[in-house]
Amino acid sequence: MKRIAVFTSGGDAPGMNAAIRAVVRNGVAHGLEVIGIRNGYQGMIEGDFVPLGPRDVANILQRGGTILLTARSKDFMSPEGRAKAAENLKKAQIDGVIAIGGNGTYAGAAKLIEEHHIPVVGAPGTIDNDLYGTDYTIGFDTAVNTALEAIDRIRDTAASHSRVFFIEVMGRHAGFIALEVGIAGGAEVIVIPEIPTDAKTCAEVINKSAEKGKRSSIVVVAEGGYEGGAEQLEKDVRQYSGFEGRVSVLGHIQRGGSPTAKDRVLASRLGAAAVEALISGASGVAVGEVNDEIRLTPFKEAIEQRKEINQKKFELAKVLAL
Amino acid sequence: MKRIAVFTSGGDAPGMNAAIRAVVRNGVAHGLEVIGIRNGYQGMIEGDFVPLGPRDVANILQRGGTILLTARSKDFMSPEGRAKAAENLKKAQIDGVIAIGGNGTYAGAAKLIEEHHIPVVGAPGTIDNDLYGTDYTIGFDTAVNTALEAIDRIRDTAASHSRVFFIEVMGRHAGFIALEVGIAGGAEVIVIPEIPTDAKTCAEVINKSAEKGKRSSIVVVAEGGYEGGAEQLEKDVRQYSGFEGRVSVLGHIQRGGSPTAKDRVLASRLGAAAVEALISGASGVAVGEVNDEIRLTPFKEAIEQRKEINQKKFELAKVLAL
Amino acid sequence: MKRIAVFTSGGDAPGMNAAIRAVVRNGVAHGLEVIGIRNGYQGMIEGDFVPLGPRDVANILQRGGTILLTARSKDFMSPEGRAKAAENLKKAQIDGVIAIGGNGTYAGAAKLIEEHHIPVVGAPGTIDNDLYGTDYTIGFDTAVNTALEAIDRIRDTAASHSRVFFIEVMGRHAGFIALEVGIAGGAEVIVIPEIPTDAKTCAEVINKSAEKGKRSSIVVVAEGGYEGGAEQLEKDVRQYSGFEGRVSVLGHIQRGGSPTAKDRVLASRLGAAAVEALISGASGVAVGEVNDEIRLTPFKEAIEQRKEINQKKFELAKVLAL
Amino acid sequence: MKRIAVFTSGGDAPGMNAAIRAVVRNGVAHGLEVIGIRNGYQGMIEGDFVPLGPRDVANILQRGGTILLTARSKDFMSPEGRAKAAENLKKAQIDGVIAIGGNGTYAGAAKLIEEHHIPVVGAPGTIDNDLYGTDYTIGFDTAVNTALEAIDRIRDTAASHSRVFFIEVMGRHAGFIALEVGIAGGAEVIVIPEIPTDAKTCAEVINKSAEKGKRSSIVVVAEGGYEGGAEQLEKDVRQYSGFEGRVSVLGHIQRGGSPTAKDRVLASRLGAAAVEALISGASGVAVGEVNDEIRLTPFKEAIEQRKEINQKKFELAKVLAL
Incomplete structure (x- = not known):
């Protein structure tokens, strides 16, 4: 593995930039080149790629939004769109991809793996916290x-x-x-x-x-x-x-808004962990943090399983409103 | 003048508490007793009065909202309501009143003066800044x-x-x-x-x-x-x-929200100035800050005159959006 | 168990008020009377007690500091001081105590239990996060x-x-x-x-x-x-x-400062859990949250065991600074 | 006047970026080219110039610090240093300069005008508010x-x-x-x-x-x-x-930190006004805002005159602490 790519997709979430920074810096620390894909899957189709070095991600840790931008891509819904995306990735000699986003992002990545055998590892970037396989999502x-x-x-x-x-x-x-x-x-x-x-x-x-x-x-x-x-x-x-x-x-x-400490630390850990997962040969999985440990969850499971809310907390809320 | 009252009326605005604190402390510094009227004009009608000493207004400077509460009063729209309010003020031996609020507050105060000869001085508390006679309103x-x-x-x-x-x-x-x-x-x-x-x-x-x-x-x-x-x-x-x-x-x-420094300072100055205006015999006027100086403006003028926006700023905004 | 007391001790921490509120409301929900002890152990010695009902803890959830105040007590270091404190608690018919604070608070509580057989449950309130038996401390x-x-x-x-x-x-x-x-x-x-x-x-x-x-x-x-x-x-x-x-x-x-969401939720959970621990007969233990579950840890262990920092995070920090 | 330059000098102040943005956009609106000088007077000596268009100052309005950086320059203290700076400005065909900073910045600018006849207009960028000729300074x-x-x-x-x-x-x-x-x-x-x-x-x-x-x-x-x-x-x-x-x-x-609304608006007005002053032929003056109007004050006066604090406010503070 020599060159990896990273992109953000779906709704933006505070901490996405911290995750991008961690991907780039940990990637480079492991001797990889890192390419940023702009505008999510749409940019993958359009070949909107930009090389990212450690200095390119300086001073973004504290910024809301995503420097790689994000967009919903209709083109990627079709096999032709995905084929074009895969072609671009291969042309750019990208050996693996890190996808930061939510359910839809993971689903797209699963298709890319299935149809084009490109290794992809996901990282949970969404404010809703509705992703299985991680205690908290970035944002x-x-x-x-x-x-x-x-x-x-x-x-x-x-x-x-x-x-x-x-x-x-x-x-x-x-x-x-x-x-x-x-x-x-x-x-x-x-x-x-x-x-x-x-x-x-x-x-x-x-x-x-x-x-x-x-x-x-x-x-x-x-x-x-x-x-x-x-x-x-x-x-x-x-x-x-x-x-x-x-x-x-x-x-x-x-x-x-600027991400909280917790979101910056979580995003940093997960971004770094995604790189290590890719290097170790993982694909089709999302990184997550469960009980303070990094865990990998297959996309299928992450998408299909429902993360439950804590019923006790809901009951507690009633008592506290006394 | 031995005893004055203070109340807030209309929409609440950050800094109202700072103004109340200034009224109480400057009032006491001038040897006055200060009574708080809760719920604006409605509380005046219902006799919802509470004595306020310097310690009662401790630790409120930084708080949003108003400890004296505020309400819109239909009863005060009628002469009977106002008569009841005036009666309560007289019974409580209140020699003057400070009314913190906007246009409607000033209009109510003007009626009270006209019909019942109770001295009232206003202070501009509204987030909209649409009061004539002051560069900025509290909030x-x-x-x-x-x-x-x-x-x-x-x-x-x-x-x-x-x-x-x-x-x-x-x-x-x-x-x-x-x-x-x-x-x-x-x-x-x-x-x-x-x-x-x-x-x-x-x-x-x-x-x-x-x-x-x-x-x-x-x-x-x-x-x-x-x-x-x-x-x-x-x-x-x-x-x-x-x-x-x-x-x-x-x-x-x-x-x-907690008021900004500017709102706290403005509210403190205007609250204190309202006390001095009352003591000096003023009534039917609102205090304001114009070019960093305290100014008194008759209620009639404050209500009827329209404060103009700065056209140059509006033009500037277009240039800045280049 | 009919009547419990709660106090804060040691350095103040944001979220202590949220914990007090949870103790009071969950206590009342369980049919208990709740007494607040002001100024920590010093107030226990001086009998500075105040009954707390659900409305007394309204509007404090978002406030920094502690409404019960806190102080370091030299008097409590001596057996005589502790005897006086125990006497006051017994006179006030207090059946159990909740102590919110850090290591020193737990150590004092352990003495009180040992010497005077008064049930005490601790809750971890300190910004330093250096308490064993909980992933995070309040503040x-x-x-x-x-x-x-x-x-x-x-x-x-x-x-x-x-x-x-x-x-x-x-x-x-x-x-x-x-x-x-x-x-x-x-x-x-x-x-x-x-x-x-x-x-x-x-x-x-x-x-x-x-x-x-x-x-x-x-x-x-x-x-x-x-x-x-x-x-x-x-x-x-x-x-x-x-x-x-x-x-x-x-x-x-x-x-x-106003506590973050995380600190408010943690403090609410732990305050409520401390009440339930007391009721269930626990004493000499501190409540904590470990992997999102409530856990009780004996004071001795909480004091003597050292909570370790996460070495991997320390290493990660170096990579991220690339 | 075809080309102007802008720089920041002395301690950085929140709002400096808003001022730079206003200089650039109002400059371009008036048909000028705008050059940014990095690192204050030191960058002037080293010829560290960068052209700035409207898009180059996008998304900086809300940022603390200064994108043009700032430094204290010993070299500029000497006539040789200033001669070098002037030479660079002339070589770059710069017809006028806007200097954002405090007293020291104005003093340096005055020397540049005196010795090399380069038009300079100042804008008050310092958190201390100790500049004569403006009610408030940027920051x-x-x-x-x-x-x-x-x-x-x-x-x-x-x-x-x-x-x-x-x-x-x-x-x-x-x-x-x-x-x-x-x-x-x-x-x-x-x-x-x-x-x-x-x-x-x-x-x-x-x-x-x-x-x-x-x-x-x-x-x-x-x-x-x-x-x-x-x-x-x-x-x-x-x-x-x-x-x-x-x-x-x-x-x-x-x-x-991100500048407040007041600082952003003030910086925008003063940055824009500095451009207009330069175009109208002014030099050796600082722009300021006095009673909501733009005012020009000669550097000499701005440096030598002492801005007085408001004694009444100081007295008020005592009363409020009652």
Whole structure:
């Protein structure tokens, strides 16, 4: 193995740059050349390659986003697109690839291996934390802290006005962000896809909170936790509670920002580990960190298995909202 | 003058607590007793009064929101409500009142003076900066920095994905926040109530930006800058530009958070100045800071005159987006 | 068990308030009364007790420091002092105690159990992360992120001036903060008590960094990593390197601030778990989180066993500084 | 005027990059070519020039430090050095120069004009705010907010332990940062070069604070406010007060970090204004913002006149510490 490539794909996540830096520096430390592919799979198809040395990744550790850019590629969905991508990789004499992204990224990589026998190792870069095979994904801790900061601000206003706030955080299929932010933000109710909550129950909790003397309540809703999101939940709750809530959809701010220490360290470890996995001959696997140890998980498993939320934490949240 | 009262009213703004602290401490320094009225005009009507000494306002300087709470009061709209409020103030032997809030707060105070001859001095507490008679209102600088931080985060994502973002900031009638944030955030387009922009022009600027090699563009829209807000503007721009933008409505996060240094200092100065104005016999005026000097402005003028945005800054923003 | 007490002791750590809140709310949820002891062991001796209900711990989740205050108590070092403390606890009909703090706190609790048979469960509250029996201590993640933010700022200056910075972070006996911050901050050299580094080696790394084209270098030093700290290391390195470095001792800022999401969640879990341990009859143990599971560790073990740093991370740091 | 140059000199300040961006974009908007000089006057002597177009200054608005780097140049102190610098500027056909920095930068520019008749306009880039001819310097607002954040953190610890903290902030000759931070941070005592305070008075205020029931006190000391700084003041105060204080020297963290909104807007305005001043034929003057208007001040005046601190603010600080 002489030359490897690295790219980011799917939604950007804070820490992707730290992972790129670790891939490049650990690659070079192992005597490899490293090529960056810009714009994810689309750049692979278009041959948008750029050599990366240790100095090229200087001063990016603390930056949000991804210097290699990212894009969703329709072309890569077709066998022809993938063939073109593989051709470019081979022309550039790339012996192995590191793919930083989420489920879709892994699925694409699996196809590339299957059809074109190019070794690929994945690294989990997504704020949603919904990837099996790693305790945390790169970007999750930062997204949680960003959402938390927003909730802390909203609480000032909620408390000053005696209001109920419905705050929507990211998580279409998984409630990891909502659960963590809900506990850390002292939410009265947490609504996540894994554990359905109806508007009536939600209204009851809020009304009970008011009876207990709380001047304001906060409901944290994962995007996919309620049909129609926080906006709809507020409307439905109003029917049972008699009061009007305020809605705040945090949205895109959760993706950006300088990564937290935890995300930088995780990304650094996983980026470095991906290089070592490739060198050792691994392919079709994603690196992850489980109980502070590096673990490799086959793409198939990483994609198909569902990472479970911690039920005890969900129960704890209720007690803490006493 | 032996006893004064202080309250906050209207939307909460970071720095209101710093102003309350300054009123209490400067009041006591001048030998006065200070009473806090909770929940704004509503608390005045309900007699929700609490004595405030120097220690009661300890450790609030850095807190968002308002310890005295705030509420919109329908009862105060009626002469009966105001009579009840005045009666409570007189019963509590309050010789003068300091009202921290915006336009509506000043208007209410003017009625109280007119109908019941109770001395009131106002202090400008609102994030919108739309009050005549002061260069800046308490809370504006914090709101601008909060919005800016959000934009910095969104820019990470925008740049990584080559996207156009439409970001809505507060400001129903005034573009102060949008203008300041737009310049500081490097926006390609700034849309404010004072200077109408149509979707076509907006689309042209964005398209030109792309031609100039910019990978992403940011449009900052004041709530009242475009009929239907950022959401509608994005839809309308799409017709002319051919691309799909992303929308982010910053909303309530802009109200909260620990106040910036500037807001704490401004609030401290104005709170202290309001006490001195009351003592010196002033009433029906709002304190403000103009060119670093304290200035008193009659409520009528503060309400009726429109504070103008700085046209040169608006022009500068265009040049900077080159 | 009808009534329990909770206190904080030793250096304050962000998240202590979140732990107190969890103790109170989970205690009440289990039908217990909860008493707060102010000023740590000193308050135990002086009988400085205050009942805590669910509303008393509202709005403290996000606050740094500890509402129960903390102090180092000389009186508690003597058998007489401890006897007085035990007497107060018994007089107040306290059936069990939760002690939030570090090594010294655990040692004091062990004495109290031994001499007076009062059940005590500990919870690890210290920024240093140097407690055996838990992956992380309450406050560590926040301290690391605070130090990291400082380093990010210093890097701006270091890069603009082509300077070498020696940054001292907390950690008299353990290098956890330095190691984490060093990796996350992209340090060229990390100096910790566990792995001695001499000035000559340090100078060589810095000089090599300059040869590789780095305009600036950052050396992160744990308080106890070098005799005389960062100040002395800079002086000694100067002898070998020929250039003058700048020194920054981060100091007390690392203790304060609003806790991160991770610290709030950890503190909430451990506070709640401590209540359950007490109820289940445990005493003389500390709660901890190991591999995402709650674990109880005897005080003796928690005090005597040394938590090891992760050698692989230390090696990784060198590769990343390439 | 066809081609202008821009450089940064002296200590770096947040917002310098925003100023560079404004110079480049407004220069190009006026049909000029813009050249960046790296490493300040030293780079001028060494001919370290780089052409800057609008895209070269993209994405720097939010960055601390200076992309053009800065250095103190001994060579420029000599007539020979300056002659070499002038020769380089002429060879590069540079018709005018914009110098961003402080007093020393202006003094150097004045020499260049006097000896070599090269037009230079200055812009005030220094965190100290000690430049005559502008209400605020670029970087001051950010430095104040950074120091304030540190003080807010320290207050958590101070309050939890009942401690007195002596916090040293930047300002060797001027107390602007200390005064602003002191008011915003709720300091009990503010010690600045402009208004001497002795240790005895300081001790008295702290003791009185304790008598009034304050659990902790904060003393903010400008670097040049007391012989020996905060370290020495603490020692001297100890003699009169009987208690031991803690010392925190904030140091270099105050220089870095992403600039605040205010600093970005100020830097953008002043950078743009400097271009217009040069074009209009001005030289030997610094741009500034006074009462929200752009003003030009001759270097001689900017250097020799002392900007006064606001005595009323200093008095206010005492009242607020009640």
